Amino acid sequence: MAGHSKWANIKHRKGKQDALRGKLFTKIGKEIQVAVKEGGPNPEANSRLRDVIAKAKANNMPMENIQRAIKRATGELKDVTYEEIIYEGYGPNGVAVIVQALTDNRNRTAGDVRHIFEKFGGNLGATGCVSFLFEKKGLIIVEKEEGIDEDSLMMMALDAGAEDFSSEEDAYEITTSPEDFSKVREALENNGIKLASAEVSMIPSTYVALDGEAAEKFEKLLDRLEENDDVQNVWHNAEFPEGWGE
Known part of the structure; x- marks a missing residue:
């Protein structure tokens, strides 16, 4: 939808994550372990690890x-091997949903995710059923605060390699290619x-507006997935409807 702020959805999600701080640390710890196994424990030589540590x-x-997660990945501490799985499906009103999981038990996770979708009016689909509606991009959000000059911030981001810059109601949204994300984030x-x-995200090309009842049902689906x-x-x-969750 024209004028839709990506920050609106992120802010809504972050509010929920703040209430689940312990789980969030566990999830980020998994990301760190996967990044280390992919590119090594040195953040200077491993951009993915550098980005996760920044997150x-x-x-x-x-x-x-953070150090404990790195040590687990290098074998200094007892480690569990995680497999990345992507699920695609639909929520209420045909909302497109992509779920990224890191699991040590594929069958358990698939069953749990399917159950959550079905319980809250959605359904899992085949691989590729909704991913064509999204594009992988780096997305950086800077909240509007006193002392931040919009023109200076825009030039700083574009000079560092950002693809796009937009000014929304209460934040600036900076979009990059996945390859240039680290460079732009570090420059800022x-x-x-x-x-x-600041993270590499799947950005939708179109949005589905939800009314109160559908928004409530979809919020429950999201909450259960993120738990x-x-x-x-x-x-x-x-x-979501304007002002939802405030």
């Missing part, structure tokens, strides 16, 4: 938790810009 710090995850941080959110220990990320193209 961990942005969510106030203690450094000892090095210039003292505080980031409200699941195996679920890392949930992306969707729902547009």
Whole structure:
């Protein structure tokens, strides 16, 4: 939908995550372990690990938790091997949903995710059934605060390699290619810009507006998915009613 703010959905989700802080740290810890196994324990040489550590710090995850996750991945501590699985499906009113999971038991996770979808008016679909409605992009959010000059921030982001910059009601949204995400994020941080959110995400090309009843049902579906220990990320193209959840 024209004018829809990506920050609106992220802010809504972050409010829920704040209430589940312990689970959030566990989920980020899994991401760190996967990143280390993929590219090694040195953040300077592993951009994915560097990005996850930045995400961990942005969510106030203690450094000892970060180091513990790295040690698990390198074998210094007892480790569990996680497999990444992507599920696609539909929520109420045909909302498109992509679920990213990291699991040590594929059958358990598949059963749990299917049950959650069906319980709250959705259904799982085949691989590819909704992913064509999304594009993988780096998304950086900077909340509007006194002292942040819009033109300076825009030029800083574009000069670092950002693809797009938009000014929404209460935040600036910066979009990058997945490959340039780390470079743009680091350029902003090095210039003292505080980031409200920064991650590689699945950005929908269109949105589905939900009314009160459908929004309530879909919110329950999202909450239950994000409470699941195996679920890392949930992306969707729902547009909640204005002011929803405030």
